Amino acid sequence: QSALTQPASVSGSPGQSITISCTGTSSEVGGYDHVSWYQQHPGKAPKLMIYDVSNRPSGVSNRFSGSKSGNTASLTISGLQAEDEADYYCNSYTTSTTVLFGGGTKLTVL
Amino acid sequence: QVQLQESGPGLVKPSETLSLTCSVSGDSISSHNWNWIRQPAGKGLEWIGRIYNSGRSSNYNPSLNSRVTMSMDTSKNQFSLKMSSVTAADTAVYFCARGREYSRFDYWGQGTLVTVSS
Numbered sequence: 001q002s003a004l005t006q007p008a009s010v011s012g013s014p015g016q017s018i019t020i021s022c023t024g025t026s027s028e029v030g031g032y033d034h035v036s037w038y039q040q041h042p043g044k045a046p047k048l049m050i051y052d053v054s055n056r057p058s059g060v061s062n063r064f065s066g067s068k069s070g071n072t073a074s075l076t077i078s079g080l081q082a083e084d085e086a087d088y089y090c091n092s093y094t095t096s097t098t099v100l101f102g103g104g105t106k107l108t109v110l
Numbered sequence: 111q112v113q114l115q116e117s118g119p120g121l122v123k124p125s126e127t128l129s130l131t132c133s134v135s136g137d138s139i140s141s142h143n144w145n146w147i148r149q150p151a152g153k154g155l156e157w158i159g160r161i162y163n164s165g166r167s168s169n170y171n172p173s174l175n176s177r178v179t180m181s182m183d184t185s186k187n188q189f190s191l192k193m194s195s196v197t198a199a200d201t202a203v204y205f206c207a208r209g210r211e212y213s214r215f216d217y218w219g220q221g222t223l224v225t226v227s228s
Contacts, residue, residue, distance in 0.1 A: 001171070001172060001173065003154065032212070034212035034214075035213065036213050036214050038155075038215070044220075045205055045218035045220055045221055046155065046205075046218060047218075048214065048215060051210070051213075051214040051216075052212075052214065057216060089154065089155050091155075091157070091213045091215075092213055093213040096172065098157065098159075098171060098172065099157040099212075101147075101155040101156060101157060104153075104154040104155070
């Protein structure tokens with residue numbers, strides 16, 4: 001199993017919107033609506049931001065949204081804030097009943 | 111509030127077995143599924159496996175399957191990871207996490223660094 005494909009880095013200015021992609025195959029991302037997104041600050045545990053493609057857990061800002069088209073899922077952050085600067089990971093359920101993570105994306109807020 | 115805490119040796123010798131325990135409070139491990147995830151320094155997250163159904167069922171990452179065993183002690187509300195024949199490539203921060211259905215990990219431990227070195 002190869003990791004899901006994410007861009008290594010993205011950047012944006014405060015107030016702007018950015019989108020991070022997560023590309024897989026029909027065996028995971030494209031086959032199930034079970035993609036989640038996590039935010040990880042340095043030295044901290046990951047935090048769940050989106051689950052089942054587009055659902056936000058309680059307490060997560062509505063500036064975070066998710067979507068999916070075919071084998072690619074996307075995380076959009078609108079109204080970028082300094083505290084959004086972090087690493088972001090997607091994961092997906094797979095046909096083998098396992099879980100596969102993306103390689104991670106470093107978000108820089110300029 | 112659900113809390114998870116990893117514990118175990120921070121240093122393991124090559125070819126030996128890595129053993130970690132995750133203690134859970136605020137929820138019963140008889141519910142949901144319970145996962146191990148690791149992260150080498152400066153690299154991404156890798157799912158190791160899950161245990162559920164009160165310890166009767168488990169799924170492992172195919173790339174680690176032959177070396178990994180997970181178990182559960184419901185009386186202590188703890189679950190454990192054993193990884194055999196470790197090498198330097200197994201050096202990582204190991205996280206435990208509660209899994210809801212499919213791929214949703216909603217509570218995580220703080221992580222524990224395990225270094226494989228002689």
